[in-house]
Amino acid sequence: MGVYVLVAFVVPVQAGLVFPRSNWPLHITLVRFDTRETADDIRARLDGVLPAQLGFDVLIGSDAQFGRNASVPVSLVEPEPALQRLHTAALESLGPQVHLPGAQHNRSNYRPHVTHAGTRLLPGDQVRIRQAALVDLRPDNDPLLRRVVAIWEPDSDTE
Structure with missing residues (x-):
């Protein structure tokens, strides 16, 4: 079973980026899930x-x-309807074929935040959500690494 997380990195990254699980770039988690589907199947559902x-x-x-x-x-993220819509759209697109181990943290219980990781954001900082990224939490069955397997960026007229 694949283990994935959909995130919004604070500073955009490129697909293919590999990093250790102990050294995540700053990000907001959108949804974490497990699935028997391939990354390509997930990407196809989220593309639209x-x-x-x-x-x-x-x-x-x-x-x-x-x-x-x-x-x-x-660092908590202040309530933002657009972020809640993004979270909800991702959940709905992933559908019932995924397992949500942290289901109690979704939908109305979603509490977006940025984990402090060496660096941190400060209250009052503003972050542009300019991409979503699908991260494989066990690339090549290695639980110590993370790999960005897909990136989505805004439609040109929304940026």
């Missing part, structure tokens, strides 16, 4: 949906602690 949803700004809010024992420092 994601570009029209991209090209908006979000505002970084206060700091919080997530994860087990509240040990993960994050």
Whole structure:
């Protein structure tokens, strides 16, 4: 089974980027999922949906602690209808053929944030959501690496 996450990187990246699981570029998670489908199948379903949803700004809010024992420092993203629509569109496009292990964090319980990773964003920072990226969490069955397998950018008239 493939393990994937759809994210919006704070600074755009290129498809094919490989990085260690311990060194993620700053990003906002849109949805994490498991599937028996290939990355190409996932990409085909998202191709017609994601570009029209991209090209908006979000505002970084206060700091919080997530994860087990509240040990993960994050910067919350202020509520933004366009980000919620992007999250919902991705969920709907992925459909019932994917397993959502963090389902309790989706839809109305979606709490967008940017995990502090060496660097961080500050309250009041504005981030342009200019691409979505599909990241394989186990490329070549290696749980220590991550690989960007697909990128979507806004339709030209929305940027």
